[in-house]
Amino acid sequence: MKIFLGFLFVLVLDFEISSTDARPEASFPFSAISVPESSPAAPPIPSIPASMADFTSGTEIDITKHQHSSSRKVLIGLITVSSVMAIIIVSIICLWICHRKNIHKSGKIGTKKLDSLRGLPLSSFVSRTNGVFKTKIEKGSVVVMDYNVLESATNNFGESEILGVGGFGCVYKARLDDNLHVAVKRLDGISQDAIKEFQTEVDLLSKIHHPNIITLLGYCVNDETKLLVYELMHNGSLETQLHGPSSGSNLTWHCRMKIALDTARGLEYLHENCKPSVIHRDLKSSNILLDSSFNAKLSDFGLAIMDGAQNKNNIKLSGTLGYVAPEYLLDGKLTDKSDVYAFGVVLLELLLGRRPVEKLAESQCQSIVTWAMPQLTDRSKLPNIVDPVIRYTMDLKHLYQVAAVAVLCVQPEPSYRPLITDVLHSLIPLVPVELGGTLRLTQTRPSVSVDP
Known part of the structure; x- marks a missing residue:
């Protein structure tokens, strides 16, 4: 509007100047000329011929017409x-009003949707079918929960509800409406790493199913x-089951193989089915969680990265x-084979029942890979180093095969590791077959001796 008024002012000013230039020079009044009293009488002014008078009159008429x-x-x-500028200004104002209305409308819709999610019990969005959770919300969206609801559900984040402790906070057991139990991870602090991991977790897990x-x-x-x-x-992490109070007594040979298979299936989905592929980057026994039927699920995606999203050779070294993997630890080179190496370590944990790193002395540690x-x-020698809980409970051919897979996965050279x-x-x-594989168990009947 200011531009238009300025333009209008310039036009009006130009019009006035043009009009002023077109006017004939004004003659001074005769009264302004003083005539001395002693001067002689002026001679009579000769009369103007009629033809000259006509010419002068015509010229004045033409000048007047030209001025008009x-x-x-x-x-x-x-x-x-002015009309064109007015039309342009009105059009711009109309477009601006429409744009503001659209923004306001979308803002109201977004606010309404967010308000409809805030404060509602999680059971409104989750149904349970045979112990399996199914979300009712759209794929790719995550429910925004109310803080007071979660605070109350965790007994004000009481110590008695703690399920585990992570790098940036604790995981609590929470009880929501309809006797629905969930796990709540609390991240405290405003460090850049904590914020980035939180955002990565939400972004990835809202898209991965x-x-x-x-x-x-x-x-x-x-x-x-x-x-x-x-x-x-309900059964916590694989680390707790293997190295906790039960020392792996709840995990039979076939149960351990099922956990390994479930973990491999989760990794395959990340590496092969996600577009772009996802590298977990922190696969370990504490990030493999077990439900009431010992089905394994990968968790903790705060350090995960998408292949191609950034230069993996220049990212910050992270992991446990x-x-x-040695190439990542020494040279910072990260690929999907880095996850395969971590899987091999988990497989050795399942096989041997030992921690990934054990202390030999106060200043000396030994990895399970180096030892085994x-x-x-x-x-x-292999049967003698197997976890005593499962020793001699499996077919030796299967034991050798699992050991061979583990050896390939932990090869120092990434190219030697399998996909x-x-x-x-x-x-x-x-x-x-009952646990998700293809092995058909045959029950062997005990031999009965018959006396002659």
Whole structure:
């Protein structure tokens, strides 16, 4: 509008100047000329011939017509320009009003949708079918939870509800409406790493849906506190089952092979089915969770990256000692084979019942890979290093095959490691059909001696 007024002012000013230039020079009045009294009488002014008078009159008429014509042209041009500018201004105002209405409308819809999610119980969005959680929300969206609801559900984040402790906070057991139990991970602090992991977790798990990957049910942001709500895995983590109070007594040979198969299926989905592919980057036994039927699911995607999203050779080194592939640890080179190496370490944990890194002395540690590698390829020694809980409970051929897969996965050279798809296909025949594999168990009847 200011531009238009300025333009209008310039036109009017130009019009006035043009009009002034077109006027004839004004003659001074005769009274302004003083005539001395002593001067002689002026001679009589000769009369103007009629022809000259006619010429002068015609000239004055033409000048007047020219003045009127110029004024009319300027006025018409001014009116035309003003009309065009007015039309443009009105059009711009109309477009701006429509744009504001659309923004306001979309904002109201978004706010209404967000308000409809806030404060509602999670059971409104989740149904349970035979113990399996199914979300009712759209694929790719995550429920925004109310902080007060989660605070109350975790008994004000009481110590008695703690399920585990992570790098940026604790995981709590929460009880929501309809006796629905979930796990709530609380992230405290405003460090850039914590914020980035929270965003990565929400972004990835809102798009990823697989039976062997943990389901993110909702999240909440309350000042500096950030909460992630997951389905509750009743048997905790594989680390707790293997190295906790039970020392692996709940995990039979076939159960361990099923856990390995489920983990491989989750990784295969990340590497082969996600577009772009996803590298977990922090696969370990504590991030493999087990439900009430010991079905395994991958969790904790805060360090995961999408292949091609950035230069993987220049990203910050992250992971857990004992599971990090040597090429990533030494040179910062990260590929999907880095996840395969970590899977091999988990497979050794299942096989041997040992931690990935064990202390030999106060200043000395030994990895499970370094300790086990010389014995894994020796069939005479292999049965003796197997976890005592499952020792002599499996077919030796299956034991040798699992050991061979583990050896390939933890090779120092990434190119020597198999793809996770190849690992998956090698494990399927070792898992009973009832547990998701293709192995058909045959019950052997005890021999009965008959006396003659």
